[in-house]
Amino acid sequence: MNGLQPTLAKVPWILAALALLAGVLLNLFAPEPYMGLPLLAAAPLVAGATLTFRSALAVVCVTCVVSVALDIERGRPATPLLVDLAVVGLIGVLALGVNRLIVRQGRDLALARDVAEAVQRAVLPDPPKEAGPLVVAAGYTAAQAEARIGGDFYAVQETPFGVRMIIGDVRGKGIKAVAAVSVALGAFRQEAECAPSLNTLGQRLDEALARAAARSGPVISSEGFTTAVLAEVSADGEMLSLVNRGHPPPYLVHGGQLVRLDPTIPQLPLGVGLGDLTPAASVPVDGVRLPLGASLLLITDGVTEARDKRGTFYDPVCSGRLGRRFTDPEALVEAVTKDVGRWTEGDHEDDMAILAVTRRHLPHDA
Numbered sequence: 001m002n003g004l005q006p007t008l009a010k011v012p013w014i015l016a017a018l019a020l021l022a023g024v025l026l027n028l029f030a031p032e033p034y035m036g037l038p039l040l041a042a043a044p045l046v047a048g049a050t051l052t053f054r055s056a057l058a059v060v061c062v063t064c065v066v067s068v069a070l071d072i073e074r075g076r077p078a079t080p081l082l083v084d085l086a087v088v089g090l091i092g093v094l095a096l097g098v099n100r101l102i103v104r105q106g107r108d109l110a111l112a113r114d115v116a117e118a119v120q121r122a123v124l125p126d127p128p129k130e131a132g133p134l135v136v137a138a139g140y141t142a143a144q145a146e147a148r149i150g151g152d153f154y155a156v157q158e159t160p161f162g163v164r165m166i167i168g169d170v171r172g173k174g175i176k177a178v179a180a181v182s183v184a185l186g187a188f189r190q191e192a193e194c195a196p197s198l199n200t201l202g203q204r205l206d207e208a209l210a211r212a213a214a215r216s217g218p219v220i221s222s223e224g225f226t227t228a229v230l231a232e233v234s235a236d237g238e239m240l241s242l243v244n245r246g247h248p249p250p251y252l253v254h255g256g257q258l259v260r261l262d263p264t265i266p267q268l269p270l271g272v273g274l275g276d277l278t279p280a281a282s283v284p285v286d287g288v289r290l291p292l293g294a295s296l297l298l299i300t301d302g303v304t305e306a307r308d309k310r311g312t313f314y315d316p317v318c319s320g321r322l323g324r325r326f327t328d329p330e331a332l333v334e335a336v337t338k339d340v341g342r343w344t345e346g347d348h349e350d351d352m353a354i355l356a357v358t359r360r361h362l363p364h365d366a
Helices: 004-029 037-050 053-073 078-123 173-190 198-216 330-346
Strands: 134-141 152-159 162-170 226-233 239-245 251-254 257-260 286-289 295-299 352-359
Touching: 004 037, 037 053, 037 078, 053 078, 078 173, 078 251, 134 152, 134 198, 134 330, 152 352, 162 295, 173 198, 173 226, 198 226, 198 239, 226 286, 226 295, 226 330, 295 330, 330 352
Parallel strands: none
Antiparallel strands: 134 352, 152 162, 162 226, 226 239, 239 286, 251 257, 251 295, 295 352
16 A cells, blocks of 8 residues: 555646647647647646645646747747737646645645544543453544544443443434534433443433433434443453443453343333333343453444445454454454454445453452
8 A cells, every 4th residue: 555655646747747748749740720728728737736836836837838839839920829828827827726725625624624533532532441350442443534523432431330331323423423422421421420220321321312402403313313332340340231222232252252242122222212111120231241351342333334345244253353362452452443444345334433341350369
């Protein structure tokens, strides 16, 4: 890829040179009344749209000189010569103006992207490296380099009830999605400290998102919800509890095996009024043991809905590349990210968030 970049950088020069050469050949060999002036004028336009200002100015000057030289060689009178020079010169000036506009727009776009990224980093800071009996790692991959802002989120927090985690995906993109993420994460950080159970925590997140939606006005039902997995690891690290609200299921990674932790009873996403329909106590909480050295892998649908060239969805269990032992969560996150990249050949259609935690040995385990 690095060797391809210098070659791509030469393409605008090649296009401008080809336009200039074609214009010269037409002027010299095309029968009257055909002339190569349009192609001569195209060279500054190509340069203005693709090269730096100085390079574009050089192409404009060379094109003007070539236009005059061709008219002299063909013995054209002074008036047509000046007209041709004026046409090429005017188009060259316009090309330089286009160049300045493109540069200015590029700077504005870069500034907007930097601001968007800063907003997302403020809303979605990196989780702590350690939390209770867990080592933590996370990764976020944007679908496109120019779209660094989206609706995927995660958080890890130590609470009086153990280490609580959330990973989720707000339907939608852009600033509205980030606003919903800020509501969900803010509610999680507050309620995780006092909600006595995961199902109660889920209900309170549901209520917080409903209040935010009511304040912002009518929300289209297909876009007004948030999928999420809520997880809790006990203080000693022995037990893992899960509540899945319409989100791709997490995986237990241990001993070179991946086990998908499907919910006992599928639940509706957050923000669709489940709190008004179902009491919190009736929402099932699934529990599994978390052995020493085992990892919990939580993902968003950017992973499970990644497709290869044949349109086949990616499956971490069936990929065959993750069936090895992982000593730390960072290696697991990196392995999943690379595996999805290989599967899609780098063509991500959706943002991808990955959160992994590994149960470590505590002093009393030694």
